[in-house]
Amino acid sequence: MMSTRKTEISSRQRDILKFIQCYLDEHGYPPAIRDISAGCGISSTSVAVFHLKKLEEKGYIRRRPDISRGIELASASDREEASVPLIGIIAAGMPVPVPSADTWSEADSADLIKVPRVLLAGAENVYALKVKGDSMQDALISDGDIVIMESAVVVENGETAAVWLKNEKEITLKKVFREGGHIRLQPANKHYPAIIVSAGNVEVQGKVVAVLRNLL
Amino acid sequence: MMSTRKTEISSRQRDILKFIQCYLDEHGYPPAIRDISAGCGISSTSVAVFHLKKLEEKGYIRRRPDISRGIELASASDREEASVPLIGIIAAGMPVPVPSADTWSEADSADLIKVPRVLLAGAENVYALKVKGDSMQDALISDGDIVIMESAVVVENGETAAVWLKNEKEITLKKVFREGGHIRLQPANKHYPAIIVSAGNVEVQGKVVAVLRNLL
DNA sequence: TAGACTACAGAACAGTTGTTCGATTGTAAA
DNA sequence: TTTACAATCGAACAACTGTTCTGTAGTCTA
Numbered sequence: 001m002m003s004t005r006k007t008e009i010s011s012r013q014r015d016i017l018k019f020i021q022c023y024l025d026e027h028g029y030p031p032a033i034r035d036i037s038a039g040c041g042i043s044s045t046s047v048a049v050f051h052l053k054k055l056e057e058k059g060y061i062r063r064r065p066d067i068s069r070g071i072e073l074a075s076a077s078d079r080e081e082a083s084v085p086l087i088g089i090i091a092a093g094m095p096v097p098v099p100s101a102d103t104w105s106e107a108d109s110a111d112l113i114k115v116p117r118v119l120l121a122g123a124e125n126v127y128a129l130k131v132k133g134d135s136m137q138d139a140l141i142s143d144g145d146i147v148i149m150e151s152a153v154v155v156e157n158g159e160t161a162a163v164w165l166k167n168e169k170e171i172t173l174k175k176v177f178r179e180g181g182h183i184r185l186q187p188a189n190k191h192y193p194a195i196i197v198s199a200g201n202v203e204v205q206g207k208v209v210a211v212l213r214n215l216l
Numbered sequence: 217m218m219s220t221r222k223t224e225i226s227s228r229q230r231d232i233l234k235f236i237q238c239y240l241d242e243h244g245y246p247p248a249i250r251d252i253s254a255g256c257g258i259s260s261t262s263v264a265v266f267h268l269k270k271l272e273e274k275g276y277i278r279r280r281p282d283i284s285r286g287i288e289l290a291s292a293s294d295r296e297e298a299s300v301p302l303i304g305i306i307a308a309g310m311p312v313p314v315p316s317a318d319t320w321s322e323a324d325s326a327d328l329i330k331v332p333r334v335l336l337a338g339a340e341n342v343y344a345l346k347v348k349g350d351s352m353q354d355a356l357i358s359d360g361d362i363v364i365m366e367s368a369v370v371v372e373n374g375e376t377a378a379v380w381l382k383n384e385k386e387i388t389l390k391k392v393f394r395e396g397g398h399i400r401l402q403p404a405n406k407h408y409p410a411i412i413v414s415a416g417n418v419e420v421q422g423k424v425v426a427v428l429r430n431l432l
Numbered sequence: 433t434a435g436a437c438t439a440c441a442g443a444a445c446a447g448t449t450g451t452t453c454g455a456t457t458g459t460a461a462a
Numbered sequence: 463t464t465t466a467c468a469a470t471c472g473a474a475c476a477a478c479t480g481t482t483c484t485g486t487a488g489t490c491t492a
Binding site: 248249250261262265281282283284285286 | 448449450451452453
């Protein structure tokens with residue numbers, strides 16, 4: 001019963017795990033077994049293999065047999081971020097840019113921004129817009145914010161969307177509720193009033209997935 | 217003069233570059249030359265080597281000679297995100313958790329969140345807090361938002377900080393301005409009034425670096 | 433004490449992988 | 463046409479690297 005529990009690892013194993021993370025950070029590719037041995041002061045590759053097996057059993061890493069440097073961290077840091085194209089700006093009196101089919105295939109790395117994948121919650125066909133002006137403070141959105149959008153022309157009740165009001169010729173970010181022929185647009189800031197508009201006056205431009213704000 | 221300019225790459229080279237990115241995304245380690253050949257429909261490793269040299273000359277990748285899978289992307293996607301410890305919640309009537317010295321050394325991967333490094337703008341000693349309640353809507357911050365903070369006890373004029381008001385026993389996020397003995401706390405939402413407090417009543421808990429909001 | 437387990441070392445083997453050389457083809461410039 | 467160069471193929475070599483085997487040593491438990 002004194003045996004190590006599944007999630008517990010020895011100090012040597014923690015060393016190795018940390019070394020792998022650092023090496024990956026520094027080089028962009030994983031270390032070879034001999035790199036690990038040397039880096040952790042182990043004088044035999046078999047010892048590294050031994051601990052690597054433990055780490056794999058305990059779920060900290062994954063390995064591909066017979067593949068050089070085929071070590072993956074279970075906390076797969078790479079998979080936890082996505083590249084999203086920044087395709088334009090969003091402001092009150094302006095329709096939002098609409099992503100074209102090849103927005104995502106043409107990797108114009110200049111306009112790609114990194115977003116933690118957890119923020120995306122599995123959404124696909126996402127793109128980013130930079131907010132211009134203070135017209136969306138009722139949506140708790142500030143000038144300079146980055147809004148992550150998902151392509152959509154319909155939204156579920158209660159979801160936040162970028163809505164184009166045809167009559168007013170205005171873009172607004174609000175929670176959308178269908179209510180008997182009319183549509184209620186509810187600001188995120190509860191101190192602001194909801195507005196009721198006719199279904200024909202609204203055009204959903206996309207769902208709001210996330211908001212990034214940089215204060216520095 | 218018709219020769220390819222430095223930044224231009226052939227379609228084959230773009231293919232290879234894209235393949236490397238995808239492979240890295242999928243596996244967590246770079247492809248071997250033979251993986252590239254197979255993945256791009258090239259039947260000789262020397263052709264891949266040939267194009268890899270071009271890509272390196274043009275600055276798109278870096279290579280380590282004689283190292284298996286020793287390919288680094290110049291756009292170092294890995295270096296573009298940071299892990300930030302999520303150490304607690306922030307709410308109106310509660311002092312914010314203060315990070316201890318070993319908050320950053322003890323990698324409790326459970327409470328680490330990934331943040332694009334561009335959002336950090338070089339800030340160090342950053343930590344994350346989850347916002348509880350709607351008390352900070354004047355700061356354009358919503359219930360459920362993640363606030364990225366930087367340890368600091370002093371702030372420059374105009375910077376946004378988490379401020380503890382001793383008399384009111386309340387946390388608030390505001391822009392801080394020193395104005396002749398007093399301090400003006402300015403909400404991000406311009407429709408809300410600034411408040412003036414005595415210097416002795418404020419205690420800066422940290423700078424606000426960024427805000428993440430997930431609507432889905 | 434014997435048995436089981438963890439941790440380590442050294443070495444040999446085999447598979448993976450980077451490198452290099454020679455040869456071929458197509459296009460564009462001299 | 464000749465020359466130059468980009469792009470390709472095939473094959474062989476050498477280095478890198480993962481795997482495995484044989485030992486040794488220390489600790490804990492029955």
